Amino acid sequence: MKQKRNSFFLVFIHLLSKKSMKTFAMVLLMSVVVTIPASYAGISSTGAQQNITVSGTVTDSEGNPMPGVSVTVKGTAIGISTDLAGKYSIKVPSNESTLTFAFVGMKTTEMVVGNQSVINLTMISDTKALGEVVVTALGITREKKTLGYAVQELNNTSLSEAKDNNIINTMSGKVAGIQVTSGGSTVGSSSRIIIRGNSSFSGNSPLFVVDGTPIDNTATNLDGSGGIDWGNTASDIDPNNIESMTVLKGANAAALYGSRATHGVILITTKKGAKEGRKLGVDINSSIVFNQPSYFPKFQNEYGGGWDGEEYIYKKYLANNPGSTLTYNQYAKQFSYNYVDGNGGGVNDANPINWGPRLDAGLKLDQWSTGKDSPWISRPNNYKDFFRTGMTTENSIAFTANSAKASGRLSFTNENTSGIVDNTDQTQNTVNTSITLTPTDKLTVVANLTYLIKKSDNLPNNGYSGAGVDFAWTEREYDTKYVKDLFNKEGNKDYMWVGADNPYYNLRNLKGLDRERGYGNLNATYKLTSWLSAMARGGVDFYTERRNTITQAGTQGNINRGRGGQFTLTEIFNKETNLDGILKADKQFGDIRVDGLVGANYRDYTYHLMGLSASDLTVPDLYTISNVKGNPGTSMSDSHKRTNSVYAAANASYKDYLFLGVTGRNDWSSTLPASNRSYFYPSVSLGFGITDAFKIKSNFLSYAKIRGSWAKVGGDTSPYQLSRTYSASTFNSIALFSPTGTMPPTDLKPEETRSYEVGTELRFLKDRVSLDVTYYDQTTVNQILSVATSTTTGYSAMKLNAGEIENSGVETMFSAKVLDNPSGLSWDVTLNWAKNKNMVNKLYGDLKSYRISAGFGGATTLGIPGQPWGVIWGLPFVRNANGKIVVGSDGIPLTTNVGKNLGNVNPDWTGGITNSFRYKNFNLSFLVDMRKGGKFFSCSAWHAYPTGTYTITTANHVRENGLIVDGVKEDGTVNDIRVSAQDYYGGSWMWNNHEYSILDGTYVKLREVVIGYDFNVKNIPWIQRLNLSFVGRNLALLYRDKSTDELGIDPEVGLGGGEAGVGFENFQIPTTRNYGFKISVSF
């Protein structure tokens, strides 16, 4: 026995033989030394009385063997777990002994041994506990009723049925208190998820943990101007492999994960091979989903390209030139639009803008695509024509097997997406394997490994220049089909404007992505006694990513400069290693049950970046660095960080209704100064089951519990913040150095988040209706910030501890079985709703604002004391004391260069309702997802006025009659100056005004619809299940605010996955309706 024990730890020490890990191994050894003698005392003292061996098989109600059931001799420390076949064998002291069988979700059963040597048992579901077992921090499974804080769980079905390519999007509307901002409909785009509001100025992403190992979720932090979105790396996770997902919402739930859990934790448990209860297990899922561009901007089709073409201006011309006999056609051709050479050779033929003559009015003008004196007609579909229907196909196969000592699952998924923008795509192949070995009763070894390859030949740009057609700048008579045909015939030649590129050619300037990633862990759990076990886990997540962007030699810019093309190649290596050693204990003392753990974590993070670029090439279009003309651009950057941690948790329960939880953790971070490197943080939680405590038995109130908790979490920062350095660049092969713009801190402290929450869980009418409400308050202080300083100080920022941000709010989850008829119609409703109030309480000193994002076009997002996180700051209308817009002597709004708070980005509330119906073999479910409020600066709206492209610039006959701006003159009298639509909407005043482009983010969307049919396969012995589903996502935009509705802007779509894009929309690519079919077969 002792031999075995030692060898196990020797193996482990060997595993950790790297020099830096030696300490870790020592720690483990120490834990053994300290713990084992005491723990084994129990066994030896009872060993003398062992005289009866009892064995048997434990099964569930369907006859499937149940592995992992705890079998203990009541009142002793003797205990064992059933093996994978559900079998056990245990020595008991006497005939009077009682065996206790326990398994989460099942009713604990006691059996007196008596004369029996074989005791088989069928365990019965504990209906009360069913569905209430949740995975908590460090992967520990707990009964939900024992928790003193809120968690919410999603199962595989809700994540993989009507799934989005990005798993974050799939979560939208399903968890109270999360807020998802989709990156839109471009292939592979980032999505942003936050839990309980924004609590930091620099990163609010929750921590993703898969099977106990943290997984990187780096997201492209696009700012308001957009760019290439390389995706957020958590989107690599294949939902087909997910068994369940738990959202730990606050610092309370997540205290054990340390600083990175400040913004919550998303715990993912992958599918394992066991529990399937079948010899051969093969599951096949196949789906095809079409992505149909559906939500388009509202473009007008009344007036085309040019200037001064509106009827109102023509009428004014006639009035000012009484002798003129020009017809509208003659006027248009002479003054408004006529194409000659696309370089100003004609009339307004060099720049696309929609202030030209009326379309579809019988005019004939010289045009680029149709020639001289050709009909001047609208092309209402010219924007739609630029997009195609995208398609995602997915095929997944999983094999599972189990035996007495081993079980496993191996799966392969192939996913192919073609984007709605021409020539964009993404492919992902994922191999996932999970193996569980139980060589002895006491030792369990689990390996979870995922390897994936993600590849895009071309990702579209987001934002300005996004789709290749800056559509707001495109003329309404522009002939997209002609442009495409021209490209197919001639390539990038003879395009409409001199110096511009055919957009289809632009889409051949590729932005390619290759990511290869492996993540997973090895776990070994050794059961030291019936109540004490030791676990060691080593986990790693690493990827290499290669980003390759090229610009072809044939762009007009390159032709004009005689260049052979450009490319940029960036290679990224990202790796995080986590080693954990944990001792777990679980013991009953009369009415009090105590369980707890002590553990240590070693975390090492490394990052390398290397980049090469060429701004000119000798041989055109040969994208290799040895072909560079001039000097290659080079870059490299390394980053390294380490934290060591120790932690402990203890839970005690009294009589199954009073539950106390305590955690403590101490971190040492390499990123903090030696004096502040070590920091400790605790949490405490309490749950009280009212109905259980007072033995309330009521048909109306079937369960009631209240809970409360308090937690503090400390946090560190990124590496290399503590000293002043110079960054290097080159000029003419000379290295030039610039001192860092951020003043290093003198005494940097860890940041700190304090939170508390109280909540209640109520169930009514025999559990058919349940309600869970949580109130929380979370305050982050001493944030480690780069506080902007005036550049006149010699620094642009100071790194220091500053600021206080508070989030408080309410989360509500409600569910009801409206109809519950197993043979007839069943109807379930679940609803979640959350409201978060956000406030920046303090900044630093008398600093008036902290810039979160530089935004776009001068509109920024700021943190301002006394205001919510994310104030949109921009230039307003000039208004008088009564709030009326003031116009100048020309009847056009005055402008100012003094910025103002134009609203904040935080929604008032978010929510989702899922309805599920089941009738015999049919099931139907649909999710309605909604958000109220939250402002954003829309670049599309900003361009809707000046370009004359949107319907608002033609509404109410303004181009025929002009308009009078609703405002007052500078002397206070009511404005009565009539101006043309062009002078108002197209005047340059709007470039100095952001107010009219602030839109409201409210939406109600029909997010998901699933209609499924389970075929009756009872008569086919080799098929277990056959299901065919219709799946749909984003099928309808049920409601949006007037401000977004009148322009046709999807209020949900943001930019990138970071903080810089929050509150900005920039020429979004139209969002899609996704629908298709999925077939699932299990053998």
Next chain:
Amino acid sequence: MDMKKISIQNAIMLTCLFIIFNGCTKEFNDINKNPNAAEVVPASNVLGRGILSIAGTLFSERLDIYYTGSYSGHLAAIGAGDYEYRVDINNSMWRGMYTGMTYLVDAKNVANKEGNQSIYAAALTMKAYAGQQTTDMWGSIPYSEAFQLGSKAILYPKYDSQPDVYNSILAELKEAADIFKTNPTGAMGPGDLLFKGDVTKWQKFCNSVRLRVAIRMSSIDPTTATGVINEILGDPVSYPVITANTDNAYLYFPGVVPDIEYWYQRLGTTTGVYTDQYRMNDVLVSTLKTYADPRLPVYARTNKWGVYGGYKFGPTQLSDTTNNGNNVSGIGIRFANDPKGFSPFMNAAEVSFIKAEAFQKLGVIGDAQAAYENAVTLSMSENGIGGAAIATYLAGPESGWNNGTTTKLQKIYLQKWICLFKQSEEAWAESRRTDVPLMNNVSKNYAATHNRQPFRLAYADEEKSLNKNFPTSVVETDIFWGTQMWWDTRTGVH
């Protein structure tokens, strides 16, 4: 086994872990040492960064062509054409000047530690140069308390009035000039992008900038100005100035991508196809045409019809069909289409014009006509104009010293304004100081209410929110007007 035992065990465990982990954080200091960046670097290479940063702000397209190019009457952006105010770009110009000066202050401090007087004086010269450009665009600026967050914890530098900034600049330049006078020790090193290690050229540049500063304040404070000019011109051995084009403070680019000249980066073509919106201004093109100036084909390209045209600002600028791409001249090849081109910090012609003005206006002893003609000759020859053409020009009906109806000073001012092509900030400053040439056609949106080109740049929005010492006295009318510069003594302008 009882609870107590467990908790004692746990406590012992935790204590042990704590001690061990605390002990093994010693290597954390090494882990957190930045492998990508140095903490100590040579002063020369910081100076180079500073020079390049200042050039990148002052002489790249947005500020030099679009903004001050439009205000100075030299250049314009066709199409939109209007004066552009954009919060973010305005912020970046302010930041660009201060960041560049920060680098120069750092170079000066590092040079001090290295004991390198040459680099110290060069960095000080360039910082003062940038300081003048900054105050001449905005007016009152933080200067005496600037750049001292690290050393003196000054988080909100106070604003110095423009005369105070000028005094500081003059003092700094004098300090540098006196160091150069003593044949300073220390090599300039590879970071001297401007003069390739020639300290004598730095010395001439330093004294020439002193002349520039003095002449700018010569109307409002003639005493100080005259004193500075007399000190320099009276002792050419101690205080030599730029006299030949070979001494010009021009930053030349290697012309190898990515290190190519800023205007070329934006405008350059090899095919001759010229579509960029940045073009010539009618004020300059008309002046050059009127004077039959041989520099016209150097400064500008012909338009589509083979002749020269400039963009006309004014109320009808958008509907004026002569303002379109086919009719407005592009910018000349020497300035806009040479990857090995230059960013002109200062040239010999300007120095000679300053002398001419000092002789003519301030009573400094010297031959104003000779200085004027020398200045025109320097500017012409710099642009490749031969002697015969220069002689003709110097005998021209208005350009000749004794010809025409314009005053001597007006001739100096106009010719100096012409010679400052591609130094738009300087040309704009001179036109605000002298009102020559008269530019009363302002951009469409402002034409109704303003009779002169912009007076100033708007202060950076970020500066207003980050520096609580931002003065409340500043008046910014319609963004570009309001408080005039201290040395702008024009009246009746708005």
